[in-house]
Amino acid sequence: MTVCAAMAMSNMTVVDIHTHMYPPAYIDMLASRQTIPLVRTFPQAPDPRLILLQSEAQSLEEARDNPAAKPPGRPLTSHYTSLQQKMHFMDTHHIDISVVSLANPWLDFVDASVSGAVGERINNDFSDMCRLHPGRLFFFGALPLTAPLETVRSSIDHLKGLKYCRGVILGTSGLGKGLDDPNLLPIFEALAEASLTVFLHPHYGLPNDVWGPRAEEYGHVLPLALGFPMETTIAVTRMYLASVFDKVRRLRMILAHSGGTLPFLAGRIESCIIHDGQLVREGKVSKDRRSIWDVLKEQVYLDAVVYSEVGLGAAMDASGSDRLLFGTDHPFFPPLTTDEQGEWESVGMNADAVARAVGEGSAKAMGIMGANAIRILRLDEKA
C-alpha cells in the first residue's frame, strides 16, 4: 500500500500548505509584458511557456524567428493554472485542504505604478477560487512590494478582509535589500497585526558561479537542491541578526523547505554569535538575548517539504513536531516517468518521511499531516 493510500484509509485530515498556482490575472499580466519575465505561446510547443530568466533572452529571440527552434522557459501546464487540475491533484493524493499561493517570482518585478492593482486582481482571483470550494481551499496572498508603503498597507487591509486568506507569500528580496531592511518593519508589523502568517519562499538562489564550470552537466539540481534552501537560510539569519523577530514579536513565519538548512545550522549560528568579537564588544550578545533556537520554537513554523526522515527529524528537534506542516510543492517536481494525472513520487517522499519519522497514524503524524495547519492557520474558521 502506498503512503497516499494509507492517508486515504485513515481518518486524518491532510492539509497541503505548500502548493502553488498562477491565477488568470497573473498569466494575463505576464502575457502582456514585452520584457522577461513573460509568458508566450509558441507554435512548436503545446503549452504556453513561462520565461523567467534574463539568460533566456537569446533563446526567446531565436524561437520567435525560427518556428523550429527549441522554445525557451518552462511549460505552463494545466497544473500551474487550472483550478480543476489542482482539485484533481488534491483528490488523487487524499489532500483535504490546500493553502494555495502564487509561485515565484510573485510581484517582485512589477512596476510600482501598477503592482498595487495587479496584486489586488491576483488576490481576488485566489479568493474567488477558494469560494468555489469552501473549506477545501485557503490562500496566502501576494504583496505589491514594489509599490509605496501605503499601497502595501492597503493590500494587507484588503487581504485581511478576504474570507479565505490566511497569510502572504514572501520572497527573500523584500523591498530589494533583503528581509533585514528596516523599511520592511512597518510591513511586518501590519502583517502581524492582521494575524497574517508569512510564508517565506526562495526564488533568487545563489550567484551562478558558485556552481562551478561543470554546472550545466547537472541539470537544475544544484540551484534547486542547494541554492533555494541556502537562500532561505541566509534570509532568515539576516532577519534574526537584525532583531526583526524581537522588534515584531507577533510576527509568524512558515519557512519553505523545512527552513532551508536552519535547523541543522542553528547551533553553528549561535556559536558564531557567542564567539564574534565585534558583536560581543557592541553588547549584542547579552545573556537575556533570545537565541535563534527561541525564534525557531516561538515565531517560526517549518513546512515538511524536506524529502527525508533525517531532515524532518532535525526540523522537529529544532521547532517541535507541533510546528511542522505537510506540503507538496505542487506543481513543481512532477513525475517524469509516470502519468502526471496519477500519484506523484515527490508527494509520496514527503508523506513517507513523516510516517517513518513519527510513526504512521501517530498523534504527531496527524499533527504534521494536517492538524497543526488547521490549528495554526485557523482552517476550521470558514467565516
Added chain:
Amino acid sequence: MTVCAAMAMSNMTVVDIHTHMYPPAYIDMLASRQTIPLVRTFPQAPDPRLILLQSEAQSLEEARDNPAAKPPGRPLTSHYTSLQQKMHFMDTHHIDISVVSLANPWLDFVDASVSGAVGERINNDFSDMCRLHPGRLFFFGALPLTAPLETVRSSIDHLKGLKYCRGVILGTSGLGKGLDDPNLLPIFEALAEASLTVFLHPHYGLPNDVWGPRAEEYGHVLPLALGFPMETTIAVTRMYLASVFDKVRRLRMILAHSGGTLPFLAGRIESCIIHDGQLVREGKVSKDRRSIWDVLKEQVYLDAVVYSEVGLGAAMDASGSDRLLFGTDHPFFPPLTTDEQGEWESVGMNADAVARAVGEGSAKAMGIMGANAIRILRLDEKA
C-alpha cells in the same frame, strides 16, 4: 561538573580530529611574501598578524604608514603556532590524541614553482611535531595543488612514508575549478591508494553580496556560520554529481562541520536528481545508481563540529554514529570573556552535544569522542 571534567573522569579516549596549526615553515613563507596572503608584525599589536583577504589591502597600507592605525588581519596568537600551547589546550580539555592539520588557505595560493618544496617543509614540520609526542599527535598533510601532477604525486608518496601522517587536508578549490574537476581524479586515486583520508575543509565561502548591504553589522557571523558549511555542501554535491565517489571507490573523506548541511539536504538532493528532466533524459538516474545516502554511509565520515544536538542527530541519522568524529576547531572560536588558557566554551558545546545526543558515557559517545577516529584513522598504529 563541566562536560570536560566528565571527559576526564571517564576512561574514554578523546580524539580531536579537527584542530589546526600554522607550523614554522608556513609562517616563514607567509612572512616573506609581498602580496596577500601574508604575515606582518606591527608595533601597535602584540602578536604577528595574518592578513588573508584582498579586501584588507588598504588597511594593510594604512597600518604601514601610520603606527596608530588599526592593524589589519587577525592575530597569530601562540594558539596558532606553538606546539606547547596545543599540548596545553589538549591537557586542559582532556584530549588524548589530536590529528592536527594546516589551517586555511593551505597552499592554494603558492606559486607552482615552489609549492612542492614549501609543502614538503610544512609536512616535515608536522611530522617532527608528532614525533615529539608519540601517540598523542598525528596529522593531515598539505598538498601542493598548484604544482604539476607529478609534484603532487611525489607529495603523496612523501606523506605516505611519514609515520604519523593519516591523510591530507583539502579545500574546495582543488586545482582552481572545484572538486568535480576530472583533473583531480588521479590525485584522489593516489590518495585512496595510499590509504590517506581526505579532510575536506571550507575556506572560500560564498560571494560577499549574498550577505546583503547590512552584513558589516553582523561581524563574521554570516560568512562563518553559513558561508563555510554551504561551501562544503556545494563542493561535495558537485563531486557526487560528477560521479567522483563511484570513480574512486576507495576514496574516504571526513567532511568538516558535520558535512556543512549535507545531512539535512541529502533528501532534497535526491529528489531533485530523480525529478530532473535533463538527468533522466541522459540516463543518469538509473535504478542501480548509488544515492547520496549511500556515499554518506560508505565513503564519508563527518566531524562532530556542529554545536548542537539537533545537527548531530541529523549527522548520525545520515552517516551513522560509527562515522562521527569529535573535533574542536582549535584555535578558532577562542572564548572572548574568559581566559584562553582555561576551558573553551566552543569545545564544551560540541562535547555537550555528543553527551546529550547519545548519552554521556554510552558506547556511541565513546565512539564519537574517540574510538571511531582510532579505528578509522589507525591511531593505535604508531609505527
